[in-house]
Amino acid sequence: MTLALAQINPTVGDLDGNCQRIVSYAEQAAEAGADLVAFPELCLTGYPPQDLLSNPLFIEAVQEAIAELASTIPAGIGVIVGAPLPNPDPEGRPLYNTALLLERGAAEATVRSKALLPTYDVFDEDRHFEPGPEAQVVSWRGMRIGLHVCEDMWNCNPNVPHRRYTRDPIAELAEQRPDFLLNISASPFSMGKAAEREALLESATTQHNVPFAFVNQVGANTEIVFDGNSRVYTASGTCAAAGTPFDEDLVVVDLDALTPTPPPARNDIADLHDALVLGIRDYYEKTGIFEKALVGLSGGIDSAVTCALATEALGPDRVLGVTMPSEISSEGSVTDSEQLARNLGIDFKEIPIAPAVDAFDHMLADTFSGTEPGVAEENIQSRSRGITLMALSNKFGHLLLSTGNKSEMAVGYVTLYGDTNGGVAVLSDVLKTKVYELANYINSKAGTDRIPQNTIDKPPSAELRPDQEDTDSLPEYAVLDTILARYVEEMEEAGTIIAETGYDPDLVHQVLRMVDQNEYKRRQAPPGIRVTDKAFGMGRRIPIVMNWDREAAQSAARPAA
Known part of the structure; x- marks a missing residue:
């Protein structure tokens, strides 16, 4: 099978524009000989749609866009898109965060719903979405596809100190012996995140001895930036293809002939x-x-x-x-x-x-x-x-x-x-x-x-006054930034910061008080x-x-x- 990963830059709420982008990339994938093309999580709405999901008119328009999309994608190629679908059960949250496998002329889409719903940091998916049922492979054109959505792959690392969820959708899919795992994501950028994802993908492939394809959104929506960095890994945990960071891209691979292809080296400042x-x-x-x-x-x-x-x-x-x-x-x-x-x-x-x-x-x-x-x-x-x-x-x-x-x-x-x-x-x-x-x-x-x-x-x-320098009011920035990184980004408290840096306790407490007092x-x-x-x-x-x-x-x- 030839698989394409369409690393696109959708705009939140722009259903028409996002549909046009999906169709355009699906046509390019078809011209490249792909049997199947996968797009990012919630690519139809853009991520994060936030409380647009609470608007019934918006959800109705999404369903109309899905129907229109199914009739305009190229014939002969499977197209996987991310979109919200209504939950028909009156019990639970009103929507599912889904991956839809569409084919032109098909009576209905194949649907897989996201099981793990992040509700931390910038994520608030439990606000709108109902967790999906037990993960099931998709049988399609003789292939068994372990299709899942974003966070569903983030609970498969057995070495993390704290696991947020009791379920592991990757393990659920691996038990069904898929030909490959396929994750559609809207995974935000942060410094060091790409390396963390790569390590996770390597771990999942080697743990379950199965190839893994990951397609990620690219672009920025208000505060959140998405870096793309889509990947395909062999069953032995080596990278076989990579999307261009911070740009739209179409990655096309023959899943029957994956060969190691190291991605170009990057550094944190270039990514920043x-x-x-x-x-x-x-x-x-x-x-x-x-x-x-x-x-x-x-x-x-x-x-x-x-x-x-x-x-x-x-x-x-x-x-x-x-x-x-x-x-x-x-x-x-x-x-x-x-x-x-x-x-x-x-x-x-x-x-x-x-x-x-x-x-x-x-x-x-x-x-x-x-x-x-x-x-x-x-x-x-x-x-x-x-x-x-x-x-x-x-x-x-x-x-x-x-x-x-x-x-x-x-x-x-x-x-x-x-x-x-x-x-x-x-x-x-x-x-x-x-x-x-x-x-x-x-x-x-x-x-x-x-x-x-x-x-x-x-x-x-x-x-703001003659001969003023920042150090009149603040510690040297090398010291201040060390304290701030530990407190704000790593969520360490004063005792740990003092013990591990050797900084003056009064200085550390003063900086932490300044952080707390200036939230307004x-x-x-x-x-x-x-x-x-x-x-x-x-x-x-x-x-x-x-x-x-x-x-x-x-x-x-x-x-x-």
């Missing part, structure tokens, strides 16, 4: 870069609302990297950079921004904010009389910049990109209604130390300094592009109003001397 570029591009293209990106340029590393990524995603003619110096801005704030704009070939404007700052100072002078100047006065500069950028956004219809990184967002080193303004927070899941790695990668990839070297070399500063700021920030296993936003649900005493809990858990 490509994920962010894809996240920006798809946000603009799929919403179809905004033509240009607007970026406030400070001469610093975060705005420079954001601007460079936006330029690569959209092209230089669709990016506008604006620098907004105040009376205390350094010369480099303007000159480095100008140099960045020249290097990238983007439009550039300089709009000084001194008149706005002076106006606010004058307006508040009586109310602030008798107090010492401090954070309130400093943040007027940031908010003046935010007002300026939003005025440009409103006037010209550009989408403002927020430039704050994950380190700053974590500890609240951002100004609400100032540098948090915007429609997309490009770097909100990228720690500061990774931002520097991205800058160096961007320059290395281009073979020239697209980001000025002075921007990379100078000490980071918010420039993060709730008011734009959606960010998720690139780690634990991003702020929909995947990390922490109460704003809480009063958990970490130090007391840690002391109570510590054994008495």
Whole structure:
């Protein structure tokens, strides 16, 4: 049998557009001689459809689209698509998350429903879907296909410390001696996830001695990026074919003649870069609302990297950079921004904010009389910049990109209604130390300094008071990011962080308190592009109003001397 994996980029809710894409790739697969072509999980609706699934009109339109699709796919080829189907049983959730095997002219589709429904991090499938029954192979044209959906393959690793489910659909299918296993997925990208998937696929094939094909969605829908990286593995656990990361692709293989074909080597920074570029591009293209990106340029590393990524995603003619110096801005704030704009070939404007700052100072002078100047006065500069950028956004219809990184967002080193303004927070899941790695990668990839070297070399500063540096308020970023990665991404607590890093206990507790106390700021920030296993936003649900005493809990858990 010749199998094709159609690694496509659907748009959530665009049933007509997604159907057209499916038919187009099915035609390409048929022309390539494929007997069967498989598309990703919920490719008809796009993933994640979220509460569109609660809309009866949407579900009705999905069923009509399935019928239309069955009549327009090429004759002679089997087409596997992912789509929600109504649950006919009034008991249980209203829908199934299904894989449908369609054939033109067939009376009905062969259906297999997803058994394991993830309800953690960015997933909330138990909200809408009923778990599928015991897994059953699909007998089709003399082949026995172990067809299953995404999460159904993630409980087959016997070496993990905690298994989320009592069922193992892969084992259920393997007992029925399939000719090959086939997983249709919408598995999001995070740094290191591709290697984790590959290890899982290798383990499943060698454990059950059966070839394994995995087709994954590619593209970005709001916060979530999908990297594709579809794979076919031999029964001995070697990769025989691979889809192009972060791009649509059609992978065609002869299942009777699989040979080892190592995929091209990748690294985490290249993947991070490509994920962010894809996240920006798809946000603009799929919403179809905004033509240009607007970026406030400070001469610093975060705005420079954001601007460079936006330029690569959209092209230089669709990016506008604006620098907004105040009376205390350094010369480099303007000159480095100008140099960045020249290097990238983007439009550039300089709009000084001194008149706005002076106006606010004058307006508040009586109310602030008798107090010492401090954070309130400093943040007027940031908010003046935010007002300026939003005025440009409103006037010209550009989408403002927020430039704050994950380190700053974590500890609240951002100004609400100032540098948090915007429609997309490009770097909100990228720690500061990774931002520097991205800058160096961007320059290395281009073979020239697209980001000025002075921007990379100078000490980071918010420039809200004379001679200010970030280290006036924060630890060195190498230390801060180590603590944040352990607490936010690896969910370690203070005692473990202190014991394993040797950092000062007071410093660790201070950083963790800052993270907890600034949840209210993060709730008011734009959606960010998720690139780690634990991003702020929909995947990390922490109460704003809480009063958990970490130090007391840690002391109570510590054994008495």
